[in-house]
Amino acid sequence: MILPPATLGMLGGGQLGRFFVLAAHEMGYQVWVLDPDPASPAGKAADRHLCVPYDDYASLDLLAAECAAVTTEFENVPAATLEYLAKFIPVRPNAEAVAICQNRVAEKMFLRNHGIPHAAFMPVNSVADLREAGSELFPGILKVARFGYDGKGQARVASREEAIAAFQGFNNEACVLEQMLSLDYEVSVVLARDEHGACRSFPVAENAHAGGILDVSIAPARSSVCQLDSAQEIAERIAAELGYIGTMAVEFFVSRGALYVNEMAPRPHNSGHYTVDACVTSQYEQQVRALCGLPLGDARAHSAAVMVNLLGDIWYDPSQPGPDSHGAYREPDWSRLLSVPNLKLHLYGKHHARPGRKMGHFTVVDADPARALEVALAARAAIG
Numbered sequence: 357m358i359l360p361p362a363t364l365g366m367l368g369g370g371q372l373g374r375f376f377v378l379a380a381h382e383m384g385y386q387v388w389v390l391d392p393d394p395a396s397p398a399g400k401a402a403d404r405h406l407c408v409p410y411d412d413y414a415s416l417d418l419l420a421a422e423c424a425a426v427t428t429e430f431e432n433v434p435a436a437t438l439e440y441l442a443k444f445i446p447v448r449p450n451a452e453a454v455a456i457c458q459n460r461v462a463e464k465m466f467l468r469n470h471g472i473p474h475a476a477f478m479p480v481n482s483v484a485d486l487r488e489a490g491s492e493l494f495p496g497i498l499k500v501a502r503f504g505y506d507g508k509g510q511a512r513v514a515s516r517e518e519a520i521a522a523f524q525g526f527n528n529e530a531c532v533l534e535q536m537l538s539l540d541y542e543v544s545v546v547l548a549r550d551e552h553g554a555c556r557s558f559p560v561a562e563n564a565h566a567g568g569i570l571d572v573s574i575a576p577a578r579s580s581v582c583q584l585d586s587a588q589e590i591a592e593r594i595a596a597e598l599g600y601i602g603t604m605a606v607e608f609f610v611s612r613g614a615l616y617v618n619e620m621a622p623r624p625h626n627s628g629h630y631t632v633d634a635c636v637t638s639q640y641e642q643q644v645r646a647l648c649g650l651p652l653g654d655a656r657a658h659s660a661a662v663m664v665n666l667l668g669d670i671w672y673d674p675s676q677p678g679p680d681s682h683g684a685y686r687e688p689d690w691s692r693l694l695s696v697p698n699l700k701l702h703l704y705g706k707h708h709a710r711p712g713r714k715m716g717h718f719t720v721v722d723a724d725p726a727r728a729l730e731v732a733l734a735a736r737a738a739i740g
């Protein structure tokens with residue numbers, strides 16, 4: 357076991373990394389963050405911020421010398437960086453698991469090869485591939501294989517012709533074409549898995565998106581119990597097949613009552629933010645525990661929770677003239693949220709708000725799930 361006050365390494369410096377730093381600090385660990393962004397939210401909270409690219413090998417050597425183990429919060433850390441560090445110190449999750457999750461083709465082939473339910477798809481490398489695509493894939497969604505997030509790098513295509521135009525619009529980059537499912541709703545399972553293969557799933561979250569970005573998560577999800585159990589079983593099977601150690605998330609579609617895996621995230625997940633305020637152990641503390649070889653904590657919720665993302669849009673007042681079409685820039689009136697007693701506000705310390713940028717979130721906790729949702733929606737209306 358790696359015990360406090362050991363130093364832990366974190367590759368990636370966004371809000372997920374920041375919550376990891378805060379959880380590790382509470383437990384008495386120190387954390388070094390490696391992220392090329394000088395304004396990195398996790399870097400600002402860390403004991404040391406190595407502000408360098410992910411392939412700066414001198415800094416990786418320093419990290420390996422100073423840290424007892426290293427993890428990540430960002431799926432696009434080059435797999436080669438993880439493989440290099442693994443020669444010296446434990447790297448959790450392993451590079452291969454991250455490599456599968458960071459490429460939509462590899463990810464969907466993994467699902468297919470393991471008989472895990474997913475939407476019909478095909479890898480697309482050329483216009484010729486699209487000419488041969490089966491008609492069941494239309495209408496569909498064309499998604500770039502690498503570096504897509506928050507609905508970016510995706511195009512909804514009604515026909516083969518639209519798919520070809522979209523593929524060319526993505527500069528003929530490798531893509532997947534996926535059948536469009538009619539969604540009843542979406543859910544996600546966040547879980548932690550330790551080095552002995554023990555797994556603990558958090559309560560399933562139900563997720564609503566707006567403009568391709570997660571908007572609201574409700575936990576527990578309002579689905580039938582057997583459906584929730586099978587989502588957790590599928591997610592735990594995926595983690596086991598990946599040999600995963602750490603916190604990960606599996607996003608699901610529910611379409612005509614059936615579950616389909618959408619994608620996996622080799623890191624804590626936005627839909628698991630609620631675990632900080634509503635669970636015995638948070639997804640970030642589980643990441644620390646799995647990384648350090650500690651037994652996993654109890655993942656049960658002590659309250660129902662509703663999490664609302666705060667995007668940069670609310671920093672702009674469209675009724676007042678501003679430097680651009682979004683309107684005047686001003687700090688939102690946080691007193692409207694801070695005066696709600698069962699609401700927990702989390703701001704990530706990012707300097708500049710842009711429309712669509714995740715700046716913070718809040719979680720409403722309540723014994724009664726319906727009341728949590730009502731309070732959360734009222735709070736959102738008050739701030740938005």
Ligand code: ADP
Binds near residue numbers: 499607
């Ligand atoms: P991202 O990496 O941006 O989260 P996703 O693949 O999860 O990409 O897609 C973002 C959202 O787009 C999903 O949460 C869902 O709402 C919608 N979506 C994606 N793929 C499909 C699909 N095959 N059928 C229906 N909706 C989809």
Ligand code: MG
Binds near residue numbers: 607619
């Ligand atoms: Mg997604």
